Each structure stands twice: as C-alpha cells, then as structure tokens.
Amino acid sequence: MADVTFTVDGKKLTAPAGTLLIEACRAHGIEIPAFCYYPGLSLQAACRMCVVRIEKVPKLQTACTTPVAEGMVVTTESPEIAQARKATIELLLGNHPLDCPVCDAGGECELQDMTFKYGAHESKFADIKNHRDEQQWSPVVFFDRPRCILCYRCVRVCGEGMDVWALGIQNRGSGSVIAPNQQDHLDCEECGMCIDICPVGALTSGAYRYKTRPWEMSHVGTVCTHCADGCKTTLGVRRASDGMEIVRGDNRDKSGINGDFLCIKGRYAFDFANRDDRLTKPLLRQPNGEFKPVPWDEAIEFAGKRLREIRDSRGGSSIGVIGSNRTTNEEAYLLQKFARTVLGTNNIDHHRTADYPAFAAALAGISDASLRDFASAKAVLLLGNDPTEQHPGLAWQLRTGVRLRGLHLYVANHQNIKLRRQAAAFLQIREGDYAPLIAYLAGNDSALDGNGEAKAFREAIRAEESLLIVFGAEFRGRDIEALVQFGSSLPSVKFACLGDYANSRGAADMGLYPDLLPGYIPITASAQFAQEYGPSLPSQPGLDLLQMFDAARRGELAALYIVGSNPVARYNLDPAALRNTFIIAQDLFLTETARLADVVFPAANLYEKSGTVTNTFGDLQLVRKAADRAGARTDFELIVRLAAAMGANVKQLVPFEHRGVRADMGQARGAQSGEADRHGVWLAAHHLEPKLSPFDPFAILDEMQRLIPAYNVPRLDLLVGNDQHSRSGPASGLVQIQTAAARRDLVLPSSDTLFTSGTLGRYSSTLSSVLESREPAETAAD
Amino acid sequence: MSTQPAQPGTIFSPTLAARFDRLVTLYPVKRSALVPMLLYAQDEIGYVSDAVIAEVAARIGITELDVRNVVSYYSLLRTKPAGKYHVQVCTNISCMLRGGNEILDHCKKKLGIPNKGVTPDGVFSLEEVECIGACSWGPAAQVNYAFHENLTPESMDQVLADYRAKAQNGGGK
Numbered sequence: 001m002a003d004v005t006f007t008v009d010g011k012k013l014t015a016p017a018g019t020l021l022i023e024a025c026r027a028h029g030i031e032i033p034a035f036c037y038y039p040g041l042s043l044q045a046a047c048r049m050c051v052v053r054i055e056k057v058p059k060l061q062t063a064c065t066t067p068v069a070e071g072m073v074v075t076t077e078s079p080e081i082a083q084a085r086k087a088t089i090e091l092l093l094g095n096h097p098l099d100c101p102v103c104d105a106g107g108e109c110e111l112q113d114m115t116f117k118y119g120a121h122e123s124k125f126a127d128i129k130n131h132r133d134e135q136q137w138s139p140v141v142f143f144d145r146p147r148c149i150l151c152y153r154c155v156r157v158c159g160e161g162m163d164v165w166a167l168g169i170q171n172r173g174s175g176s177v178i179a180p181n182q183q184d185h186l187d188c189e190e191c192g193m194c195i196d197i198c199p200v201g202a203l204t205s206g207a208y209r210y211k212t213r214p215w216e217m218s219h220v221g222t223v224c225t226h227c228a229d230g231c232k233t234t235l236g237v238r239r240a241s242d243g244m245e246i247v248r249g250d251n252r253d254k255s256g257i258n259g260d261f262l263c264i265k266g267r268y269a270f271d272f273a274n275r276d277d278r279l280t281k282p283l284l285r286q287p288n289g290e291f292k293p294v295p296w297d298e299a300i301e302f303a304g305k306r307l308r309e310i311r312d313s314r315g316g317s318s319i320g321v322i323g324s325n326r327t328t329n330e331e332a333y334l335l336q337k338f339a340r341t342v343l344g345t346n347n348i349d350h351h352r353t354a355d356y357p358a359f360a361a362a363l364a365g366i367s368d369a370s371l372r373d374f375a376s377a378k379a380v381l382l383l384g385n386d387p388t389e390q391h392p393g394l395a396w397q398l399r400t401g402v403r404l405r406g407l408h409l410y411v412a413n414h415q416n417i418k419l420r421r422q423a424a425a426f427l428q429i430r431e432g433d434y435a436p437l438i439a440y441l442a443g444n445d446s447a448l449d450g451n452g453e454a455k456a457f458r459e460a461i462r463a464e465e466s467l468l469i470v471f472g473a474e475f476r477g478r479d480i481e482a483l484v485q486f487g488s489s490l491p492s493v494k495f496a497c498l499g500d501y502a503n504s505r506g507a508a509d510m511g512l513y514p515d516l517l518p519g520y521i522p523i524t525a526s527a528q529f530a531q532e533y534g535p536s537l538p539s540q541p542g543l544d545l546l547q548m549f550d551a552a553r554r555g556e557l558a559a560l561y562i563v564g565s566n567p568v569a570r571y572n573l574d575p576a577a578l579r580n581t582f583i584i585a586q587d588l589f590l591t592e593t594a595r596l597a598d599v600v601f602p603a604a605n606l607y608e609k610s611g612t613v614t615n616t617f618g619d620l621q622l623v624r625k626a627a628d629r630a631g632a633r634t635d636f637e638l639i640v641r642l643a644a645a646m647g648a649n650v651k652q653l654v655p656f657e658h659r660g661v662r663a664d665m666g667q668a669r670g671a672q673s674g675e676a677d678r679h680g681v682w683l684a685a686h687h688l689e690p691k692l693s694p695f696d697p698f699a700i701l702d703e704m705q706r707l708i709p710a711y712n713v714p715r716l717d718l719l720v721g722n723d724q725h726s727r728s729g730p731a732s733g734l735v736q737i738q739t740a741a742a743r744r745d746l747v748l749p750s751s752d753t754l755f756t757s758g759t760l761g762r763y764s765s766t767l768s769s770v771l772e773s774r775e776p777a778e779t780a781a782d
Numbered sequence: 783m784s785t786q787p788a789q790p791g792t793i794f795s796p797t798l799a800a801r802f803d804r805l806v807t808l809y810p811v812k813r814s815a816l817v818p819m820l821l822y823a824q825d826e827i828g829y830v831s832d833a834v835i836a837e838v839a840a841r842i843g844i845t846e847l848d849v850r851n852v853v854s855y856y857s858l859l860r861t862k863p864a865g866k867y868h869v870q871v872c873t874n875i876s877c878m879l880r881g882g883n884e885i886l887d888h889c890k891k892k893l894g895i896p897n898k899g900v901t902p903d904g905v906f907s908l909e910e911v912e913c914i915g916a917c918s919w920g921p922a923a924q925v926n927y928a929f930h931e932n933l934t935p936e937s938m939d940q941v942l943a944d945y946r947a948k949a950q951n952g953g954g955k
Contacts, residue, residue: 168847170854179854181847
C-alpha cells in the first residue's frame with residue numbers, strides 16, 4: 001500500500017497506509033503503552049492504555065485501533081494523556097493486589113512498569129479487595145484471578161494463535177473472569193503461551209512459579225533439545241549447589257525462527273536436566289555384576305584400554321558405534337571420525353527418524369526449504385505427519401500464515417489431523433496411499449481409485465504459482481524420489497522432510513551411517529576425507545544398527561559404544577543379545593541401554609554444551625551453554641578423552657592447533673558456565689588464544705565447514721545466534737549417491753506426541769505430570 | 783403447532799428440536815442463533831443445564847466454553863433450576879421510588895427464601911431484577927412471562943396465592 005505521512009510528537013513519520021498507529025510509532029521508536037494490544041493477534045481495545053490525542057478528533061483515541069492517515073497529527077505524551085493513563089491504571093489497581101514483592105511476575109510485570117511510569121500510587125478506592133484463591137487449571141497453568149487485568153491476550157493467543165480455544169471470558173463487567181474450557185480445569189495443548197503472554201502475574205506456570213526472581217537469573221538463548229523444529233528457547237539459569245540450574249524457558253525476545261512461540265517441551269521440558277537421578281559419576285561394572293561409581297580417570301582409562309585391546313586383537317569391524325539424535329553436529333561429526341579413524345570401523349549408525357539420505361539424493365543439489373520459508377510461503381502442501389503433535393513450531397508457522405497472510409494450506413493425510421482446520425483443501429487418503437497419491441498428483445488418474453475429492457485437490461495444487469512441499473516419515477526411499485520428481489514439474493517448489501529430534505538432521509548430515517560419510521558422501525568415494533583423516537579410512541560399508549545387534553547375537557560384536565541413545569528400548573531388543581559385548585554408554589540417565597553397559601559415562605545434555613545443531617529443515621543454529629551439572633561432561637569431551645586413552649593422536653582427531661584458525665573466542669560459551677569458562681580464563685591468564693583446546697567444538701566446525709560445503713555458512717551470523725540455512729545434500733554434483741532403492745529402510749519414526757519426547761521425555765516431570773493428568777479422561781473416552 | 787417426529791439424540795421436544803434445526807439456517811452465521819436457542823431451551827428445560835449447553839454447542843458448531851461465556855453474560859439465562867413460577871421483582875428507580883424494595887422484602891418473607899432462592903416445594907423462585915419496562919405502573923413484578931403492576935404487599939399476596947392455587951390444581955405455567 002502507498003505510504004502516508006503523518007506527525008507524531010512533532011516528528012514527521014512515514015508508514016504504509018493501513019498501518020496501525022501504535023505499530024507505526026513503535027517502528028519509529030516511539031513507544032505507546034498497551035496491555036491488550038499484541039502484534040499478530042486480533043484487536044481488542046480493552047485496556048485504554050494506548051490512548052493518544054489526534055488533532056481535530058474530540059476525544060482521546062486508541063492508537064491500537066487507529067490506522068495512520070495522511071496529514072494526521074498525533075500527540076502521544078502530554079499531561080492530559082498521562083492523566084488518562086493514570087486513571088486507567090488506578091481502575092486496574094482497584095482490585096489488583098499490591099503485593100508485588102511476592103508476586104511471581106514482580107520485576108517483569110507490565111502493570112508494575114506502567115504504574116512506575118505514570119505514578120498511580122494513590123487510590124480513591126477504599127473498599128476491601130475482593131480476594132479469590134488461586135486455582136490450578138492443569139499441571140502447567142495456574143490462575144490468580146485478582147491479578148488479572150482482563151486484557152484478553154491469553155484468550156486470543158489460545159484461540160487464534162494456537163487454535164485451541166481453551167480460554168474464555170465469563171460473566172461481565174467487574175465480575176468478568178477468564179475461564180478454562182472444562183469449568184475448573186483446562187483441556188488443552190499446555191503450550192504455556194497464555195502464561196508467556198500474560199502482562200501481569202495472573203497466569204503462572206507450575207514449572208517456574210515462586211522459584212526465583214527474574215533478576216536472579218542469567219538468560220542464555222539456545223536451541224530446544226526436543227523436536228526437530230529448532231525453536232530458540234531462552235533459558236533462565238541460576239546457580240545451584242551442583243552447577244547451573246535451569247529454572248525457566250521462554251522466548252520473549254522473539255529471536256529465532258519461532259518468534260515468541262514455544263510448545264510445552266521447549267518451555268517446560270528442560271526439567272530432566274535438574275533431576276536428582278541424573279548420572280553424575282562414571283559407573284564401572286564390577287565382577288559381581290553391580291555398578292560401582294569410580295573416578296573419571298579410572299573409568300576413561302579402563303574403557304580406552306579395553307577398546308584398544310579389542311580393536312587390536314579382533315579388528316575394528318568387531319566394534320560398533322551408535323550415535324545420538326540430540327548431540328551437536330560437532331559431536332556427531334567427531335563420533336563418526338573417531339569410529340572411522342580411531343576405532344577403524346564403519347559400523348556406525350543412529351536411530352533414523354527420516355530418510356534424509358534419500359532426500360538429499362533426490363534433491364541432488366536443489367535447495368530444500370528453511371523453516372523461515374514458511375513465513376513467506378504462498379502455498380504449502382503437507383503430506384503425512386501431524387505437525388500439531390510432532391512439529392509444533394511448524395504448525396504454529398502454518399496457522400499463522402493462514403490467519404495473517406492468507407497462506408493456502410493443502411493437507412493430505414490418512415488421519416484427521418488438526419491442521420485440516422486451517423487447510424484450503426484436505427484430502428483424506430488411506431494409510432498406504434501416499435505413494436499412489438504422488439502418482440496421482442503427477443498425472444496418473446488411476447493411481448487413487450475412488451477418491452472423489454482428489455481431482456479438485458490436484459487441480460488446486462497445480463494452479464499454485466509456488467509451493468512448499470513438506471512431508472513426513474511416511475515417505476522414504478523411492479517415494480521421496482517420486483515426490484521430488486513430481487514437485488520439480490511444478491513452477492516453483494521447495495521441499496522439506498520432517499524428522500523427529502533436535503539434531504536428527506544433523507546426525508544424518510554428519511554421516512552417522514555405515515555407508516555414508518558426512519555430507520552424504522558414500523564411503524566408497526572418500527578421497528577428500530582421506531586427505532584430512534589419513535589413509536587408514538576403512539573403505540567397506542559397515543553394519544547398520546540392526547545388523548550390529550544381529551552380529552552381537554552371533555557373538556561377532558566385541559564392543560559397542562553408545563552415545564546418547566537408547567536402542568534397547570527403542571528397538572525392543574533382547575538384553576541377552578548383548579551379553580558378550582563390551583558396552584560403553586554415555587547418557588544422562590541409567591536408561592534401559594545404559595543398564596546393560598560395562599562402563600557408563602554421565603553426559604551433559606544439549607543445554608549444557610556449545611556447538612551447532614541442524615533442524616529438520618536444514619537450518620544451522622548455534623547452541624549455547626546455559627546450564628551446568630557437576631559430574632556430567634559433554635559428549636565431545638568424552639569422545640576426545642576416550643580417544644586419548646586409546647592412545648590416538650588427539651590433534652589428528654580434533655585439529656585444534658594447526659588448523660583451528662577460526663576459533664570462537666569464547667562467544668559460544670555460556671557466561672556462567674563452569675569448566676569451559678575456567679578453561680578460557682586460564683588461557684587468557686597465560687596469554688594464550690582460546691582456540692587451543694582439544695575440547696573446542698569450533699575446531700571441529702572448522703573441519704566440518706571444509707569438508708561439507710553445505711555447512712559452509714557465514715560464521716559470524718552463526719555466532720550471533722542467527723539461523724543459517726545449509727544447502728542440502730552433496731553440493732558437489734560430481735559425487736554419485738547410491739540410489740535410494742539400494743539402501744535398506746531403517747527409518748523408525750518415533751511418533752512422539754506433544755507430551756512425549758523419546759527416552760528423554762520420560763525424565764521430564766512436567767511432561768509426565770501432564771500425561772498422568774490426562775489418563776483418566778482418555779480411558780473414559782475409550 | 784403440528785406434531786414433529788421425535789429426533790434421536792436430542793434432549794429437546796420434537797417441536798423445539800425442529801425449531802432449532804430451522805433457527806440455525808436463518809442467520810448468515812450459525813452463532814447468531816445462540817441466544818434465541820438458549821432462551822427457548824431455558825423455557826422448555828427450566829434452566830440452561832450442562833446438557834443444554836452441550837447440545838446447543840454441538841448444534842451451532844462452537845465449543846461449550848463459547849456457550850458458557852454467553853450464558854454467564856446474560857442474567858436472564860439461568861444455570862440452576864428455578865421454581866415453577868419465577869417471581870422477578872423490579873427494584874430499579876421507578877419501582878424503587880414506589881416501594882419496589884418493600885415488595886421484594888415482602889416476597890422474601892412470604893416465600894421464606896432469599897433473592898435467587900427456590901421454595902422447597904419448587905413452586906416459587908424469587909429474583910431481584912433490573913428494569914422490566916413497566917415504569918409507568920411501578921412497583922412491578924414479572925412472574926414467568928406475566929406482568930403484575932401497581933403492587934402493594936396485599937396485592938402481591940394475592941398474586942402469590944393465585945399462582946399457588948394454580949400449582950395445586952396442576953396448572954401450567
């Protein structure tokens with residue numbers, strides 16, 4: 001729209017016609033206070049705080065509902081306006097408790113700030129406050145009625161933003177009250193958006209309330225460790241007796257791909273990190289079969305020595321390695337390098353949640369979609385998956401796109417997924433019909449028999465000028481190939497493949513495969529890697545995860561190194577199969593897998609380390625160290641120490657001296673972190689550059705960027721916390737990837753819901769309590 | 783009205799259910815039928831019960847929470863059963879000046895129930911209401927849909943006695 005020019009407080013401003021006055025002013029640095037106005041939500045005009053004087057208009061006007069007009073002359077601060085706002089605050093404070101010192105929102109309360117600013121410290125109200133007891137609406141949501149100022153933000157974000165509609169307003173006038181959908185409790189997605197958006201302390205979270213004061217926390221922006229959307233979460237951390245404890249997660253600064261959105265997992269399911277039953281001491285299995293806590297040196301030396309013996313006596317091919325979906329790219333990369341160069345084996349795999357190699361092969365250099373692309377997409381075709389449950393960040397983007405930008409969403413699914421409510425067209429297909437659907441969309445009329453709606457669906461998709469195709473784990477191997485082939489016939493198409501965990505994509509990109517090197521380079525075409533890794537690189541594809549367990553059953557797997565993975569539970573393995581295998585497990589908890597190990601190393605989680613992760617859309621992001629737990633060590637450090645204990649050349653494994661040319665200079669480390677920071681201080685005290693450490697993940701990032709062209713993104717942007725989209729697949733077109741059909745399909749989708757997150761989710765008290773609170777209802781529904 | 787065939791799965795009479803079927807088609811958005819539906823439902827069931835809320839929500843395609851939001855806004859929608867004869871005494875200014883409060887107090891004493899109470903036999907319920915539009919003939923009271931005007935404690939007694947007699951004779955509303 002054309003620009004209009006108007007005057008605010010004597011300044012000439014310009015904004016596109018139709019912009020709301022409050023937004024236009026904010027864009028120019030003039031802040032107009034508001035409680036009910038919230039960008040991206042419908043207008044409410046309930047709070048009257050944003051009143052301004054507009055010349056030639058008899059009364060004060062609300063800036064949140066007034067679009068700018070040509071020649072408009074506005075005053076945003078004057079004694080008259082201050083008086084009006086002060087009166088509004090006085091009314092709001094009429095029944096609002098004045099106990100800020102004990103209020104959970106004290107210190108970051110918008111009402112407190114406004115009272116401070118406009119000074120409504122006297123009240124004409126002499127009545128006794130109408131007190132109501134606090135209510136707990138769910139394991140997550142608490143409501144303190146007298147504190148509510150009826151701004152309706154929570155009602156709108158729950159309804160419009162989340163499409164949950166669990167909050168309403170009941171009664172009227174001064175009796176109005178926010179009400180949950182089940183009369184005395186909530187039945188909702190427990191995302192906590194209502195709590196996050198509440199300007200006062202009326203809605204508080206079970207996870208954070210009354211635990212700390214906001215100014216007692218340090219805040220570290222990092223990436224959520226749960227699903228594969230890669231949402232930014234800002235962790236509030238506080239010193240505890242055994243390290244730095246996480247007390248809060250939110251994204252109020254709207255940094256990152258997700259804006260201020262977070263689901264229950266990003267917001268509250270950090271609590272596994274604070275659990276008492278976390279491993280904090282290395283465990284060594286004794287001859288009597290019991291675990292005994294031992295000092296670090298003893299555990300690492302023992303494990304290193306045994307691994308070396310096994311390698312030297314039975315060969316690398318008798319050793320298996322299983323990587324993680326939640327470690328950083330640097331750790332995944334280091335793990336495969338360790339396996340291939342130190343252990344001398346290609347027996348490396350991980351729990352695969354999507355067929356990324358087939359996707360990379362099918363794309364063959366075409367760029368895939370960033371999550372950012374969804375924020376500007378005109379049309380999206382969603383095939384399979386249920387983003388509301390499995391990719392809440394993506395679901396938020398899709399809903400927002402439909403609501404605010406008129407995005408055309410096309411959904412084809414075998415289930416009635418919730419996003420069909422936003423869909424321009426929803427096509428219900430049978431569970432096995434995803435491949436025929438693609439054939440049908442590509443023009444084969446007989447592929448989808450008897451689905452009357454398919455024709456209109458296909459025509460609508462084909463009429464779109466540009467399209468983003470996003471698909472779930474229903475598509476693998478040849479189906480992905482066919483899908484990409486069909487998509488490429490449309491005018492402007494990008495693709496996205498949905499995997500399950502924080503770094504599932506990274507694990508795949510980093511080559512946690514028996515037959516693929518980082519960047520999906522076949523093991524048989526390792527020339528470039530041999531240059532860096534040395535000539536000893538094993539050239540035969542190794543065993544995949546299931547083959548490793550078969551080998552163990554046959555007694556051919558002498559050792560297994562498992563990093564941050566719980567295959568025993570995930571693949572329902574018979575523990576007896578691993579009886580004769582020497583197992584080293586690295587994990588946060590004594591999982592079903594760790595329980596079978598001979599050596600267990602307590603590992604740090606994603607919130608306790610720095611590095612990078614890649615979300616399922618290929619967006620590379622920096623992970624910052626926020627928390628710290630005494631006793632736990634990062635997987636990175638553990639791999640390096642294990643290699644050292646085996647007698648390997650650590651400088652060859654982590655090129656931290658001769659080639660670590662672009663070190664992070666400390667930016668990636670948390671301000672209050674323990675070990676890494678002390679290390680930095682020591683280095684600085686000795687006038688050494690902080691890039692000389694074998695535990696510096698950025699030394700590995702250097703190597704990754706040299707060897708994986710897709711990851712060669714601008715380092716500075718990454719370091720300041722911006723997500724950088726990696727280009728998918730092997731960028732060098734010379735490399736021939738195996739065709740999808742030749743590989744074995746080992747994809748096992750985790751089918752997590754909003755309230756589960758693999759093994760890790762079981763250790764989150766918040767997630768468990770939500771699941772428990774739902775159990776009776778679900779039984780009744782059955 | 784002609785007899786309607788019974789509808790399965792409804793708590794309403796066939797006539798009312800048929801009326802609701804039509805009501806939701808009358809407006810550009812179904813939601814507009816909400817308040818009339820609630821009023822008709824209250825007349826038939828006696829109050830807006832949970833079952834009423836559930837069925838109305840389903841008929842309109844909105845959440846039960848949405849229905850509750852509206853029900854709680856309007857004072858003339860009840861979520862608890864009223865007596866067979868719901869006595870609504872106006873105490874707004876015109877009635878108040880001519881003794882509306884006395885009429886209300888008299889009713890409380892006579893019926894032995896407080897404001898918004900129901901007599902144990904379920905015959906009467908009492909409610910103090912805002913203006914019912916009978917200002918020229920205050921003090922006034924409304925019993926169900928019938929108006930009684932220029933009331934005195936004595937004439938109020940007569941009104942109540944008449945309704946009691948009607949109730950004893952098994953009379954309708």
